[in-house]
Amino acid sequence: MKFLAIIVSLVLLAGCATGPRYDISHPSANHDSRVQFVVVHYTSASMERSLQLLTHGEVSSHYLIGDDKNATIFKLVDENLRAWHAGESEWQGRTWLNSSSIGIEIVNPGFKDTPTGRLWYPYSEAQVQSLIVLLKDINKRYAINPNNIIGHSDIAPLRKLDPGPLFPWKRLAAEGIGIWPNEQVVARQQAQFETQLPSISWYQAQLAHLGYATPQTGELDVATRHVIAAFQMHFRPSHFDGTPDAQTAALLQVLNQTK
Incomplete structure (x- = not known):
């Protein structure tokens, strides 16, 4: 009897060691990947x-x-x-x-x-x-x-x-990886922006809409110049000095329109 009691105790302990039992018959459709x-x-x-x-x-x-x-x-x-x-x-x-x-x-x-x-x-x-x-x-x-x-x-x-x-x-x-603007559309938009540049607030709002963490100060501060330079280095790598010029405005507008 003593030996049987030991066996029963071990079985019970083994059952506890397996952890909680889960009912998986109701999987939720409300999820996505961790990797975004x-x-x-x-x-x-x-x-x-x-x-x-x-x-x-x-x-x-x-x-x-x-x-x-x-x-x-x-x-x-x-x-x-x-x-x-x-x-x-x-x-x-x-x-x-x-x-x-x-x-x-x-x-x-x-x-x-x-x-x-x-x-x-x-x-x-x-x-x-x-x-x-x-x-x-x-x-x-x-x-x-x-x-x-x-x-x-x-x-x-x-x-x-x-x-x-x-x-x-x-x-x-x-190759179907990432984004790049239509260069002909950019050229047409650039010609329009050459006559009058948007405000700094416009650049800041467009950069933020695309994804960049951008100050919304309405001023061409140091942080905004850094963000513009990062954007230019990605989409206009030939010239990335952080200056909010007509081509940069055209690139932003085209990218956000096709986003």
Whole structure:
């Protein structure tokens, strides 16, 4: 009898150890993916140093694209987990995007300042091809809004410049990844804005509508210039000085009309 009591106790304990029982016969349709954004970065470091920082440092990303011949794609953090790549950030009113994004780092030195100006380093063709494959795979699983495939500089324009003006946003858009304005429509709009520029309040409102965290002061303050420069670097990488000119206005209007 004593032996039987021990067996019964063990069975009861085993039942308790399994945890609560759940009724899963009423699944809710009211949900979406944790992943709403993809944020692209450059590492400003060599591949060896990048791997070290992203695996044993204070930052991380879900993926790293190397600068080796094949542009190896390293998976560093499971997509269901939060990687530490965005920091203080905002896009379309969502803040601290680590919790809602996939981060992709690309091995690239970024830039160096020279006596004749700032020199930006290009991405290799292999890196671009690997990035396209990776982004298409991510998009297949999460159906990311094209407007939400963005750079670090888009979500943190006051403190970040990556992925820089040589990042191939236009080419990605041609592959069905991200957005790019119709250049002929932009040219027509630009001609209209050449006669009279919109107010600073208009630029600030348009930038905020597109997704940028922008002051709504009506003044061309330092923060607004940074946001305009980040927008220009993404959509007009040949010239990104933060000046609210006619072409910038045309780009904003066309992008927001087709958003």
